[in-house]
Amino acid sequence: MIDVLLTTSRVLVATALALTLIRLVRGPSGFDRLLAGETVALGLIGFILVQPGATESRLYIDAALGLALFSFVGTVVFAHFFKRGDFDD
């Protein structure tokens, strides 16, 4: 029962990551791609945080913390840079 729930959670988060990659590939404007990149980082954080329930291993939680830090810095830098230019593609 618990194993089924945990496996379903991991499959759902992985599916969300795959759908986000579709938006990253075909986003009409560059801002859609930036948003999809930030969402990919969020999905990776979620995928890392959902693992310890099933595997009893907390090896990658530090990687999730680093992803949270650097996705914020990257998005802020890109948004600040494109605030004064044209960014169609």
Place this chain on the structure above:
Amino acid sequence: MTDAAHHPIALAAAVLDLLGAFLFLASAVGLLRLPDFYTRVHAPTKAATLGVAFFALSSLLRSIPRGDWVWIEDLAIVVFLFLTVPVSSQMLMRAAVICGVPAAPGTKGDAAPIGSNVQGE
């Protein structure tokens, strides 16, 4: 499995994990299906941060039978995301308004009228 895996708290933690995973899937579907950029910003930045909060809550529940403090790390991730994701999404939205990313055809009102304070600095 160990007997800690059959604790009732483990079942509650698994249900919380499933809830957070459902929020992640909802945010991805919203990112894929909503009509324009200004609506697409809302889906991942709200639903996915709440999903991460659910994952941290299940980690807290799971460390109750063990009696350890490893959930502090998950709490740190959640606090950092709650502080930074609204800021970054607002900066992204503001840059998109300034660059003139087109809105969906049915949008009412003007997000950035000429001369408003979103243009000037």
